[in-house]
Amino acid sequence: MNRESQKLPLPNMELIMSKISEKLFVFSGTANRELAAEMAENLDLPLGDVEITRFPDGEIFVKYLQNIRNADIFIVQPICITPNVNLMELLIMIDAAKRASAKRITAVIPYYGYARQDRKDQPRVPITAKLVANLITVAGASRVLTMDLHAQQIQGFFDIPVDHLYASPVIVPYIKERLGENLVVVSPDSGGVKIAQAYSDMLNAGLAVVSKRRIDATSVESSHLVGDVKGKICILTDDMTTTAGTIVSAANLLMNEGAKEVYAAVSHCLMNDIGRERLLSSDIKELITTNAVPVADDCNGRIKVLSVANLLAKAIEYINGGMSVSSLFNV
Numbered sequence: 001m002n003r004e005s006q007k008l009p010l011p012n013m014e015l016i017m018s019k020i021s022e023k024l025f026v027f028s029g030t031a032n033r034e035l036a037a038e039m040a041e042n043l044d045l046p047l048g049d050v051e052i053t054r055f056p057d058g059e060i061f062v063k064y065l066q067n068i069r070n071a072d073i074f075i076v077q078p079i080c081i082t083p084n085v086n087l088m089e090l091l092i093m094i095d096a097a098k099r100a101s102a103k104r105i106t107a108v109i110p111y112y113g114y115a116r117q118d119r120k121d122q123p124r125v126p127i128t129a130k131l132v133a134n135l136i137t138v139a140g141a142s143r144v145l146t147m148d149l150h151a152q153q154i155q156g157f158f159d160i161p162v163d164h165l166y167a168s169p170v171i172v173p174y175i176k177e178r179l180g181e182n183l184v185v186v187s188p189d190s191g192g193v194k195i196a197q198a199y200s201d202m203l204n205a206g207l208a209v210v211s212k213r214r215i216d217a218t219s220v221e222s223s224h225l226v227g228d229v230k231g232k233i234c235i236l237t238d239d240m241t242t243t244a245g246t247i248v249s250a251a252n253l254l255m256n257e258g259a260k261e262v263y264a265a266v267s268h269c270l271m272n273d274i275g276r277e278r279l280l281s282s283d284i285k286e287l288i289t290t291n292a293v294p295v296a297d298d299c300n301g302r303i304k305v306l307s308v309a310n311l312l313a314k315a316i317e318y319i320n321g322g323m324s325v326s327s328l329f330n331v
Helices: 012-024 034-042 083-099 127-138 152-157 169-177 190-203 244-255 273-280 309-320
Strands: 022-029 050-054 060-064 072-076 104-109 143-147 162-165 184-189 206-214 220-226 235-239 261-269 284-290 303-306
Touching: 022 034, 022 220, 022 309, 034 072, 034 309, 050 083, 060 083, 060 235, 072 083, 072 309, 083 104, 083 127, 104 244, 104 309, 127 152, 143 309, 152 309, 162 309, 169 190, 169 235, 169 261, 169 284, 169 303, 184 190, 190 206, 206 244, 244 261, 273 309
Parallel strands: 022 072, 072 104, 104 143, 143 162, 184 206, 184 235, 235 261, 261 284, 284 303
Antiparallel strands: 050 060, 206 220
C-alpha cells in the first residue's frame, strides 16, 4: 500500500462547525426555574438537565446530566430571596461546568444580590458587591448577563465582560398602553433620578423628584417634592423594593401634593410581608414589575408582573451568535 492510499479523507468542516454552533445550553438553578424554562422555550431549546440536591447537612451538590464539553452554556440564577444559598449554588454550578470542559460559561443573573453594598459609606464595612463579582469570576464564569443593577458602576467590579440589560423595553410599552398620557415620572429619592429621567424621556412625560430621609433599615420619611404633580398620573420608578418603605412614603407625599393617581414601576420586586402590608394600605394603585425574581403574591391584583424571558432569551441568542446586544435597549 503506497503512502497516497493511506491518506484519510478530510473531515466535513461545515458539519463540524454546525455541530459546535448547536451546542448551546440553558441551565437553571433553583432560584427562578420558571423564568429559565420560559427563556429556553423562547430559544426553542429544552431546559438543560442538571441535578441539584442537598446533603443532610445542607451542602449543595450539582451534577450536569448532559455532555457540555466545548458547549456555550448559560446558567440562570438570580441572587434573591435566599441570597446566600442562591449565590453559593451559582458558584458551584459554574465550577461544575468549568470542570466539565464547557467552552464558555455565562452567568445569567437577572437580579444581582448584594448590589446595595457597592461602596464604603461608613467605617469598617465591606464592599460586598465587589466580593460577589470576584467570587463569580474566580469560580470560572466567562461573562455575566444581568439586568437593572442597583449601581451601574458594579459592571466595573468584574474583570470579565458584563452585558447589562434594562427592564424598560418591557415596562414602558405596558405603561403607555395602560395609562396613556398626562404622566409624570417621579424618582422616590435623589439616587434614582437617572432611572426616572430615562423613563421620562421614553414616555415623553414630566419629571419630579422626592427627597427622603431614612429613619432605619425598614422605615423612610419623604419630606420634599421638586416638580409639579397636581392633577397628574404619577409613576414612581425604582430598580428594586423589599419593604416598600421608599415608594409608599413617596406615594403618600404625591397624593398630598394633589396627584390624581400613583403607580410604581420597579424592576425587581423582592417584597416581604412588611412590604405587602404597606402596599395594600397605600395610595399606589398598581405596582408594575418583572419576573426577573419570583413574585409569589400579587397582593390582590395590586402587583402586575411582566415577563422579561423573551428579552433575556434574545440576549442569549445574540451573545451566542457574536452579535451586539445594544439593540435590546430600544423601546
